Amino acid sequence: MKQWLLGMTAVVALTAGALPALADGDLHIYNWGDYTNPKLIEKFEKQFNVKVTLDDYDSNETMLSKVREGNTGYDIVVPSDYTVKIMIDEGLLEQTEPSKMDNFKNVDPKFVNVYWDDGRHYSVPWQFGLTTYAVDTAKYKGPMDSIGLLFDPPEELKGKINVLDDMNSLIHAAERFANVPRCTSDKADLKKVNDILQAAKPNWKTFSYDTITKMTSGDVVVTQTWNGAAYRMRIAIPTVKFAMTKEVMEGWMDNVAVLKGAKNVENAKLFQNFIMDPENAALISDFAKYDNGIMGSHKFLPPEFGEAPEINPPAGTSSEFVPPCPPEVVEIYNKMWTNLKK
Amino acid sequence: MASTDVAAPAPAPATPGPASTLSAAQAAQQRMEDKAQVRRWILTAPALITVGIFGILPLIIIIIYSFLKAAPYGGVVWSPSVEAYVSFLFQQDIFTDELVFSPDFLQIYLRSFVFAVGTTAICLLLGFPTAYFMATRPPKQRNWWVLLITIPFWSNLLVRTLAIMFIIRDEGLLNNLLIGLGVIQQPITMLYTDFAIVLGLFYSFLPFMVLPLYASLEKLDFRLVEAGYDLYASRPKVLFRIVIPLSRPGIIAGCLLVFIPALGAYVTPLILGGGRHLMIGDLIAQQFGSGRNWPLGAAQALILMSAVLVALFFYVRASTGKVKHG
Amino acid sequence: MASATKGVDLRTQFGFHTIAVVCLVVLYFPILILVVFSINANDLVAVFSGVSTKWYEKAFFNEEFHNAAKNTLIIAVSATIGSTIFATLAALATTRVAPWRGQNSVYMVINLPLMVPEIITAVATLSFFALLGRTLGLNFGIGNIILAHLVFCIPFAYMPIRARLETMDLTLEGAAADLYATPFKTFWHVTMPLLMPGISSGAALAFIVSFDDFTITQLIAGPGQTTLPLYIWNMIRRPMTPEINAISTILLGISILFILISFWIAQRRKAG
Numbered sequence: 001m002k003q004w005l006l007g008m009t010a011v012v013a014l015t016a017g018a019l020p021a022l023a024d025g026d027l028h029i030y031n032w033g034d035y036t037n038p039k040l041i042e043k044f045e046k047q048f049n050v051k052v053t054l055d056d057y058d059s060n061e062t063m064l065s066k067v068r069e070g071n072t073g074y075d076i077v078v079p080s081d082y083t084v085k086i087m088i089d090e091g092l093l094e095q096t097e098p099s100k101m102d103n104f105k106n107v108d109p110k111f112v113n114v115y116w117d118d119g120r121h122y123s124v125p126w127q128f129g130l131t132t133y134a135v136d137t138a139k140y141k142g143p144m145d146s147i148g149l150l151f152d153p154p155e156e157l158k159g160k161i162n163v164l165d166d167m168n169s170l171i172h173a174a175e176r177f178a179n180v181p182r183c184t185s186d187k188a189d190l191k192k193v194n195d196i197l198q199a200a201k202p203n204w205k206t207f208s209y210d211t212i213t214k215m216t217s218g219d220v221v222v223t224q225t226w227n228g229a230a231y232r233m234r235i236a237i238p239t240v241k242f243a244m245t246k247e248v249m250e251g252w253m254d255n256v257a258v259l260k261g262a263k264n265v266e267n268a269k270l271f272q273n274f275i276m277d278p279e280n281a282a283l284i285s286d287f288a289k290y291d292n293g294i295m296g297s298h299k300f301l302p303p304e305f306g307e308a309p310e311i312n313p314p315a316g317t318s319s320e321f322v323p324p325c326p327p328e329v330v331e332i333y334n335k336m337w338t339n340l341k342k
Numbered sequence: 343m344a345s346t347d348v349a350a351p352a353p354a355p356a357t358p359g360p361a362s363t364l365s366a367a368q369a370a371q372q373r374m375e376d377k378a379q380v381r382r383w384i385l386t387a388p389a390l391i392t393v394g395i396f397g398i399l400p401l402i403i404i405i406i407y408s409f410l411k412a413a414p415y416g417g418v419v420w421s422p423s424v425e426a427y428v429s430f431l432f433q434q435d436i437f438t439d440e441l442v443f444s445p446d447f448l449q450i451y452l453r454s455f456v457f458a459v460g461t462t463a464i465c466l467l468l469g470f471p472t473a474y475f476m477a478t479r480p481p482k483q484r485n486w487w488v489l490l491i492t493i494p495f496w497s498n499l500l501v502r503t504l505a506i507m508f509i510i511r512d513e514g515l516l517n518n519l520l521i522g523l524g525v526i527q528q529p530i531t532m533l534y535t536d537f538a539i540v541l542g543l544f545y546s547f548l549p550f551m552v553l554p555l556y557a558s559l560e561k562l563d564f565r566l567v568e569a570g571y572d573l574y575a576s577r578p579k580v581l582f583r584i585v586i587p588l589s590r591p592g593i594i595a596g597c598l599l600v601f602i603p604a605l606g607a608y609v610t611p612l613i614l615g616g617g618r619h620l621m622i623g624d625l626i627a628q629q630f631g632s633g634r635n636w637p638l639g640a641a642q643a644l645i646l647m648s649a650v651l652v653a654l655f656f657y658v659r660a661s662t663g664k665v666k667h668g
Numbered sequence: 669m670a671s672a673t674k675g676v677d678l679r680t681q682f683g684f685h686t687i688a689v690v691c692l693v694v695l696y697f698p699i700l701i702l703v704v705f706s707i708n709a710n711d712l713v714a715v716f717s718g719v720s721t722k723w724y725e726k727a728f729f730n731e732e733f734h735n736a737a738k739n740t741l742i743i744a745v746s747a748t749i750g751s752t753i754f755a756t757l758a759a760l761a762t763t764r765v766a767p768w769r770g771q772n773s774v775y776m777v778i779n780l781p782l783m784v785p786e787i788i789t790a791v792a793t794l795s796f797f798a799l800l801g802r803t804l805g806l807n808f809g810i811g812n813i814i815l816a817h818l819v820f821c822i823p824f825a826y827m828p829i830r831a832r833l834e835t836m837d838l839t840l841e842g843a844a845a846d847l848y849a850t851p852f853k854t855f856w857h858v859t860m861p862l863l864m865p866g867i868s869s870g871a872a873l874a875f876i877v878s879f880d881d882f883t884i885t886q887l888i889a890g891p892g893q894t895t896l897p898l899y900i901w902n903m904i905r906r907p908m909t910p911e912i913n914a915i916s917t918i919l920l921g922i923s924i925l926f927i928l929i930s931f932w933i934a935q936r937r938k939a940g
Contacts, residue, residue: 028891033902053892054732056902061416061631065791066887068417069798071807073890086415165617167632206534207617210904218513219533327414327634334633335433341620342446379768385761386774389754389822397781397819400792403799468691474681475688488865489927492872494695496923497702499880500900501916505698508705515701548695549876550824553869557832560865581681591834595827598782599873606785609882627787627883636791643788650783654776 025050027267030074032254033058035127037287044274050267058209067092067259075262076271081253082168082324084123085116094258096269098124103276111253111293115323123255124272125293127228127284129311130242130319131169131250134211134230138239139221147177147245150224151200158203162214162223165207167337169250171197172322173224176247183325185332194336201340215240226252227310228290234310242310244317251319253293408640416634426641447625447642454622457536457611458604461543465551465600466593468544473555473592474585477562488556495549503542503613507533510541534616542614543604550603551596558592559585594657602650622646699920706913723914733915735892736899739810743885743895744878746814751821752871756829756863758822763833782823786883789820794887810893813885817878824877825870832866 025048029036033056041052055074057063060083066072068090079087087093098104099112099120107125117123135144142154151174153161163170172182174196180189208214211225215233225233230242256275258268274280281292282300291311298306305311313319325333408426410418433444476487494502509515510532517529532538562585570580586593608623615621620628622642629639709718727733758778762771781789793816800806808815860867882897889898896919903912 030891055889055891055894056898057886058902059631062886064416065630066794069794071798071801090415090417167628201618204618205616213904217508217511219511324415327412330634334628334635337628337633338446338450338620338625341618342449382761382765382768383770385757386778389758389778389826390774392750392754392815392818393777393781393822396793396796396815397784397789398777400789400796401780401784403795404788404792407795468687471681471684471687472691475684484865485931488868488872489931490692491695492876493920493924493927494699495876496879497699497916497920498896498900500882500897500904501702501912502698504904504912505702508701509698545695545698548691550873553873554828554831557828557866557869558835561832561835561862577681588835591831592828595831598779599824599827602782606787608786623785623787626785630787630791639791640788643785646785647783651776654779654783655772659772 025264025267027052027076027264027271028074029054029076029078029271030057030063030072031076031078032056035078035254035288037283040275040280040283040287043280043283044271047274048267048270050270070261072259073263074259075264075268076256076258078126078254078256079123081114081116081255081321084255084257086324087257088117088122092260093122094260094262094265094268095121096258096265096272097121098272098276101269101273101276103273106276106278106281106294106296108293108295114253115321117255123257124276126254126256126275127288127290128251128253128293129290130227130244130313131164131173131224131252132227132243132245133222133224134215134233134240134242135222136215136237136239137241138237144241144243145246147173147243147247147249149222149243151177151196153200153203153222157222159205160221161204162206162208162211162220163204164211164224165209167333168322168325169224171333171336172250174200176245176250179247182320182322183329185326185329190332190336194339197336197340207341212236226290228288231289231305231308231310244309244313246317249313249317249319251321253321404640405644408637408644410637412635412637414634416630416636418636423637426635426637427645429638430641430645450620450625451622451646453619454605454607457539457543457621458601458607460540461547461604462551462597462601464540464544465548466597469548469551469596470555470593473552473559476552476556477559484560488553491552491556492549499546499610500613502545503610506538506542506545507614510538533614534618536615538614538616539611542610543607546607546610547600547604550599554595554599555589555592558589558595562588598654605646605650702913703917703920705910706917708910708913710910723910724918726911727914727918730911730915732894732899736894736896737919739893740879740896742810743813743817744875747817747821747878748825748871748875750814750818751825751874752867754818755822755825755870755874756867759826759829759833759866760859763830764836778826779823781820789816790884790887793819793884797888807890809890812890813888813893813895816884816888817881820881820884821874821878825874828869828873829863829866832863832869836862 027044027050029041029052031054036054041054044050045052057066060080063077063079064083064086067074067077067087084093104120107120111125111128112120114120132147133144133150135149137144139160140157142156143149149157150161150163171193174193175182175184175189178189178192178196180186180192184190184193205220206214211223211229212233214220214223215225216236225242227242230240233240234242256272258265258272262268275284276294278294278296279300281294281297285292285297286301286305289305289310324330407418409422409424411421411423411425413419430447431443432441433446434440435442472491476484476491479487507514511517512529512531512533514533516532517526520526521529532541566584566588567580570584575583606623606626607621608627611621612624617624626639626642629635629642633639706723707719707721709720709722755778758774762774765771784792797807797812880897881895882901885895886898886901889895900912900915
């Protein structure tokens with residue numbers, strides 16, 4: 001028993017002692033899981049002699065909860081569009097003025113005056129994408145041009161659909177199908193959306209974010225998902241196709257921002273500038289498989305990705321960024337969601 | 343039947359002086375009691391302090407949150423309100439704006455409750471024989487059996503859950519095997535059903551039933567069992583009248599350690615159940631996430647905990663009375 | 669104890685042996701699948717297509733994995749040792765004693781963490797540590813996570829120890845006292861050894877609970893403090909490769925090795 005304790009203490013002491021040596025400067029990045037190219041980090045570390053740590057989160061909400069309480073130790077976070085807006089409104093972000101940085105000229109103009117950071121005073125584009133759905137066309141050969149496939153599927157697809165376990169994505173998609181405005185507070189419209197959801201639920205097999213596995217394991221034939229995920233599915237199963245719907249599609253963008261009170265603000269600013277360089281942006285895209293919003297990056301990408309259908313929407317389709325809904329509407333969404341999943 | 347008479351683990355009390363000094367004897371007894379009491383507090387202090395500071399204080403924060411208003415995008419606004427508690431049972435109807443009794447949350451609580459009870463029952467039914475088996479192995483072997491039982495749990499729970507999914511999904515190992523052997527024509531749907539959830543919960547919580555049971559059974563005085571047989575009792579009778587009552591502490595411990603966490607289980611039911619139905623864990627998490635209603639989440643949790651606390655309190659009162667002194 | 673032959677015969681119950689074996693098979697089957705698929709040559713976890721050890725190579729050189737494993741080990745071992753010691757002390761004071769004032773409250777307090785849904789503990793602890801950081805400037809680094817784990821490990825360690833104590837035959841301790849052993853000697857040489865199965869069960873449970881914890885750790889972990897469950901959870905969201913199987917198998921192997929070594933040491937000590 002005593003020897004056992006001794007042994008345990010030795011293990012703890014040894015492992016604790018193996019801490020990394022401190023470098024010139026540090027940078028603590030908090031990003032989505034599987035979203036950061038290790039090569040990008042290496043390049044940044046070498047170029048600026050900074051030691052970078054990278055930790056993962058799985059949702060904006062988790063990150064927001066942690067950051068809101070403060071004192072997290074992170075310098076950089078990568079919130080989605082609506083989360084950036086919330087964080088700016090609550091004073092959680094450092095105003096680093098990316099619009100005044102050297103590489104800012106590379107940012108695609110259509111992403112400069114965005115609803116969450118008009119003029120880009122806080123955040124820099126990381127990746128952006130679309131959310132509709134993907135279909136294994138080997139198992140389903142019918143039309144896939146409308147978001148209605150998720151809500152009013154043909155007989156053969158019933159019970160073979162996965163939708164995202166995401167209140168906003170799903171409800172907004174239903175709103176598009178019902179042709180009512182996003183974040184509508186009109187009671188009649190909301191009832192319409194509620195009915196669509198209730199009617200569609202029996203056709204859904206699962207509610208899950210693990211869309212890639214659901215597809216590759218054969219659990220479902222159709223899954224609501226993001227274009228980058230669809231690209232990865234296609235690599236595993238060549239017959240997978242991403243739907244570019246005739247209704248306006250959900251667009252989103254993840255942005256690099258610096259937390260207020262971060263210890264390593266200067267290094268964080270360097271990082272923000274660093275990723276606005278087309279070559280570096282290409283590194284990000286090559287890993288995460290989404291487009292990046294920096295002009296001139298496509299020529300650094302391997303052609304099979306640069307020309308992939310997932311990141312090149314056909315003419316005639318459009319996408320929209322959706323701001324967070326006002327609290328009263330969120331309350332109603334919440335009720336609808338509980339009602340849907342009870 | 344013989345039951346182990348319990349005595350306080352202190353040395354034999356000091357013998358009192360001559361009969362005339364009765365009050366002195368009482369005083370001595372009192373001093374001993376006080377010393378014993380102080381010692382008990384010292385023994386429980388580390389656990390109490392740790393749980394007190396890092397368990398209870400944070401909880402108080404949550405209690406306070408439940409009586410505040412929700413901030414628009416998550417977090418709380420420091421103005422008091424009982425909205426959260428009211429909305430547990432009464433919601434404004436979406437379309438008529440009246441305050442209506444809404445059983446939604448109760449339904450979700452009931453579902454979790456049923457799953458927890460089911461899991462506990464299955465863990466007990468399968469865990470008791472397993473623990474008993476382990477406890478009746480030759481003493482040298484016993485540690486190996488404990489090892490054998492715990493090894494599977496030294497792999498990460500998530501990965502094990504994935505392995506389960508791999509086995510039971512429609513195009514998974516089990517179905518392919520059965521179809522290949524010609525036993526069935528169509529795959530049996532096991533994944534994303536209630537069965538999958540119970541299986542997953544059983545898998546996560548089995549050691550929490552087996553280990554306390556084993557700890558209790560291992561020290562069972564089998565001479566009592568022998569005595570039972572000597573009195574011509576049948577095997578089932580010996581089991582139900584001797585073994586089970588004597589291992590009651592282990593059974594209770596196991597049931598508590600399975601039931602209570604199973605009530606609030608979050609990740610495993612989510613992954614295996616397919617997310618089609620909310621359970622308490624997911625419901626509460628939702629409030630701290632895109633639901634943006636921290637007070638409601640806090641209130642839901644506190645309501646759950648109060649129910650469990652009340653049940654636990656009654657159990658404790660009932661069981662401490664059972665301790666006899668030698 | 670009963671004589672060998674008669675005892676074994678009488679102690680068995682119908683079907684118990686079978687059920688135990690079935691349980692073990694059910695428990696081990698997914699583990700087996702896990703290990704088998706770690707040598708899968710195919711990129712996809714779901715399809716088997718040949719043998720390869722490339723995933724083990726990947727896992728060996730995976731720095732994030734090393735870091736996460738190291739953190740998890742430090743946290744789990746510390747929390748286990750701490751919680752088992754605290755729980756043992758508390759169990760001794762609250763079991764088999766004449767009911768004392770406050771005993772019930774102690775029991776409730778110790779078991780309170782068990783009753784709190786994980787997500788609530790997570791948010792509460794996050795808020796609490798943030799408060800500590802803001803007002804008192806206290807931040808224990810990875811100690812924060814260890815403290816949080818200690819709290820919920822204590823009830824898991826406590827219950828089996830208490831169950832064991834309640835079932836224990838106290839005549840031995842009485843005998844030791846009669847033989848003029850001091851309370852401490854009685855405790856160390858009689859009570860403790862008898863209590864060991866309870867303590868090891870408690871420690872095993874505490875370790876499992878800490879090792880697997882996801883929800884709470886997710887919200888409290890700071891930079892560089894990722895643990896295995898967090899790391900694996902994020903890996904799951906990617907197109908899964910058998911690397912995750914290789915990682916799990918390696919962990920399993922290390923744990924088994926570790927336990928076997930400590931067992932061996934214990935046996936040697938007993939013999940020596």
